[in-house]
Amino acid sequence: MSATQERPAGPTPVEEKAPSRLVPVGRFVLTLLRMPSGLFGVVVMLGFVVMALTAPLYIHPDDLSVTQATGPLLAPPQHGYPLGTDPAGRSVLLLVIWGSRTSLAIGVMATLLTMVLGATIGLVAGHYQGRTGRLLMHVTDWFIALPGLPLAIALAAVLGQGAASITIAIAVTSWTGTARLVRAQTLAVGARPFIERARALGATDTQLITRQVLPNVMPLILVSSTLTVASAILAEATLTFLGLGDPTSVSWGSLLNNAFMQGAVTAGAWWYLIPPGIAILIIVLGFTLVGRAVEHALNARVQSR
């Protein structure tokens, strides 16, 4: 295939002209897919997204309803119920598939919020290096010192049960890492000559940030966001397990919360406890591996320059 053609024969000389933006992206994706861990991660990510999006096509609302479900109560895996049933007679397999929708949605929303918050603060703190930047970094450091879960619990408890409060709680506790990363990169980019050139040509601060700095910080934000999705999904599961989630919606955390509260442990209902956790394990592993592979691919690109 084109694999041999794509691989550079050695360190190529740096081109002064800006190449087309799409060529490096294509090459980058190829590098990513050539790594076994990257490929595995991408397949897992896409698999779960497809599963979550297509779930309404083959899961009837009656299957998820506590009153309408027709299966045996809290029964081990058997014909028709490959992963057994819960105490209301619902199929655990269908519940876990349906749960991916809420878990992924909250994970992605919380990550978006985290990135917007973290990137904005990081960019501003890195660009305005005077009093504003110092103050913002102090605030970031204070937030880093606060323990994440107790803060998230406190926030979610005050905001009330529900997906929105969990999303906010996750974002408020996880933006600090992104902010520091983005600030460091902004400082590094700010020292490069093209920023000085743009400034000399009369670019305003806003133009500098959005047109010059942001595109150079973007790859880093991407890496950070895939890793953040992983930890946001974990955090969602933890907060929902503690009972802070929307009690009516089905997510992996709420399944485990139900299982725990309804005595699945003493009943020895391992089929109710294992699947949601395995789902979390696989998807978090997938996002983490993609994040690491992207990081690796970016580093390789930087080194080959």
Add this chain to the structure above:
Amino acid sequence: MSLVVQPEVPTVSGPEEGPERSDFWVYLARKVGAAIVSFIMLLVVGFIIFSLMPSDPVSALTRGRPTSDAQMNHLRSELGLDKPLWERFLTFVGHTLSGNLGYSYEYHQPVSTLIADRLWPTLLLMGSSTLISIWLGMWLGIRAGWHPGSALDRSASAVSLALWSVPTFWLGLILLVVFGSGTVAGIPAIFPAGGMQTHGTAGGLALSHITDVAWHLVLPCLTLVAVIFAQYVTIMRSSIIDERGNPYLLTARAKGLRDEVVRRRHAVPNALLPSVTVIFLQIGGMIGGAITVEVVYSWPGLGYLTFTALRIPDLQLLEGTFIVFSAAVIVCNLIADLLYRALDPRVRRQ
């Protein structure tokens, strides 16, 4: 585990000149000052979350109980809710500093008493699991980092990654259902299903009581260790890898020392330096894991107290545990900063 504070090796900056002795006091004062500022910020955040964000703390307090308007008003003035904001904040700061964390209407006890009662179980659980994780993590991390890419290194990394990707509480649930319920795959209930002691046994320092508590400690401790030790493996591994390329190791080898001696006597002491401080910084992240593990095993500590406060919800109690957890992290970070300087003479000379 999921909401882990990013490990961040403290950087020492500031080009202070002068004799080492006075330098130390400057450093100490600056770090303690920073910790005090953090604590004030913590109080501000706590005040915002628990006093400003709930629309009406009194109706939250009296939820589910028949309360007359007069009683509500009395409670409002008792809590100082009719005073201006700055006065409320100052009262809150004053109370917190004097150890008054409020009154739990659910337990009919002061919050500080409740917290003091639950402190020891949490310290026991976190202390024992931290010690075991540090030992295990260093043992594995040193060996993995010494030969990066070896079978041991790769399997240690894979296990660490897998355990990182698992929610702590889920691991606890699985261990509990397998070893504590006696209903899965014919495995008998080897360990108790929860709590800290067998019901109805006397406390005290009797040997039977101590073994009973230790027996109850096994599963929660194992769960926490499984989740935390991976971080220590990663830290130790990378700091050993950093040391590996140094010329002094070549010298040690040239002297004809065995590989194991080079590692143990020359590489490890230097690699320990950055790890020690990171370990203290990690303790903050452990608290999250401890909360969920205590919930799963109904371990009567601060995490379980937080959980019960959350279910009611008892905001005063939640505020108390939030402040105690956060203050503990601030103290740990301060210790990390001070240790870093005490252990590494190079930092002192800067």
